[in-house]
Amino acid sequence: MNKRKSLIRTDTKHSIMDAAEYMFARNGYKGTSLRAITGRAGVNLAAVNYHFGSKKVLLEAVLLRRIQPLNLERRRRFEEIRDNARKLRKKPEAELILKAFIEPVFYFGESDPGSKDFITLIGRAIVDPDDTVRKVFHKFMRSIFELLFKMMSEALPGLSRDVIFWRLHFTIGAMAHAMRICSPDMKELAHSGTATDTSAVIEHLIRFVSKGMKARR
Amino acid sequence: MNKRKSLIRTDTKHSIMDAAEYMFARNGYKGTSLRAITGRAGVNLAAVNYHFGSKKVLLEAVLLRRIQPLNLERRRRFEEIRDNARKLRKKPEAELILKAFIEPVFYFGESDPGSKDFITLIGRAIVDPDDTVRKVFHKFMRSIFELLFKMMSEALPGLSRDVIFWRLHFTIGAMAHAMRICSPDMKELAHSGTATDTSAVIEHLIRFVSKGMKARR
DNA sequence: GTCTATAGATTGATAGAC
């Protein structure tokens, strides 16, 4: 009985985060009220401030829950690429690096059935005009971008810092846009009959950005 | 004297649009209040509803003012490319099409000194989570995208509809992200010493996306 | 056309009973 009770308790916090993720992904941070979140979660309005303290802290929690394991997986794959390259005494391959950066975003969204909103959420967070979102997101993303930049510099030593910087940002922009189009409320954009299944999109995307990344001057 | 007076009058409407453009670009549609706009414009709060009727109509006016001449220029350049290709009895070139689509966005922002915010505004509008913005923007953009799609299908007949669809959206995503990074409040992102002048960015971008666009299967 | 004043709705956050 006690066990059941505590289960229900932690469920409140989780319900709020799930509902917030859903709403933030669709309507953005500013466009989502705490009432919309608690309404969808089926909990009391005051519960947000009890469990999180403020809307901003809730946003941080929602983002961190997804970004932390995501970036862990990216780091793991970066290490793997580096190790393999060292073993073969070759440079790491640009395409593998891009795959390591891109694929986890899409696959994390697939694996957890309750979090299809994850892809949209991240896709939106990258570009949300709100100051709070941008600062929180960049705080979590800066170090993985630095690492990506470093890896790519090793893979393509012929390119200048500027070129690598811009091409990586083009990659991020293309990825974020693809993530938003994959979201349920954006299918309107897709032509009738266009394939929007995740694995196909990933394949198209990686082909596109690795060609662009490796272009000669 | 009458002349001067009427000049001041139309200035009110323009001031509001300029201020709105500035604020929408920086804080998004939801994140910008009418008070912030009229405050910056130095006009009365009620003036917005007198001149435009609502916040939504103001947004439409602000977007339309820029998008209309922008898409006119794009169409003009598309025609030019088609004509030249017909004369030479060749297919239109993918890279030229991409240039015709991308360059005007950046150059329109440069030419009008009072509208550096233009680039940021468009870059944000593409991805704004707000329903109002998305619907207004897509209403204005659908036909030019259809045309772009058609031109590119002619240029690259070997690619399937799906592939062209996705690659064009990757292009738009990369472009929009580049436009946001070029905005004043995002320079924080750029590494110290990274070139963010417009013409260099355009060059990098076009090189990147045309390589990706033309990739073989 | 421009102003003041305000209606009417919604927001994030909190106090206090249970």
Next chain:
DNA sequence: GTCTATCAATCTATAGAC
């Protein structure tokens, strides 16, 4: 931990004097 009730601030939009 969860609830009701509410505060204080902010928002869009409008009515009416000038």
